[in-house]
Amino acid sequence: MSSTTQLKSSEEASFSPKEFFNEQWKVYQKVLNNNYIGHREVYCILHEILVGYFQKPFKMLDLGCGDASFTAQALLNTNIVSYEGIDLSTPALYSCQTKHGKNTVRCDFYPRRFL
Secondary structure, three states, X not given: OOOOOOOOOOOOOOOOHXXXXXXXXXXXXXXXXOOOOOHHHHHHHHHHHHHHHOOOOEEEEEEOOOOOXXXXXXXXXXXXXXXXXXXXXXXXXXXXXXXXXXOOOEEEEEEOOOO
């Protein structure tokens, strides 16, 4: 007896783009939270650079910021005065705005395409 698995075609798929994004976002968050790609180390290095080389107040433009969770941690105890985050994902930007938009640093978030 042979068992087969059939995948639904895109026409048969019963999820909206928002649902698709939310499912993929959950997977991405697991990747980040479990540090599978080494984000913690990268953002630790970013923090060291920002503290060590930027003694004067500075502004930051973050292309592909997502929800800026790791960036926000890297910016702690730095001389940042303004942060602008740009991403394709409106839901990620909304998450970023609700988490970080009330900081003492000016934070602006923009949904934009890069090309």
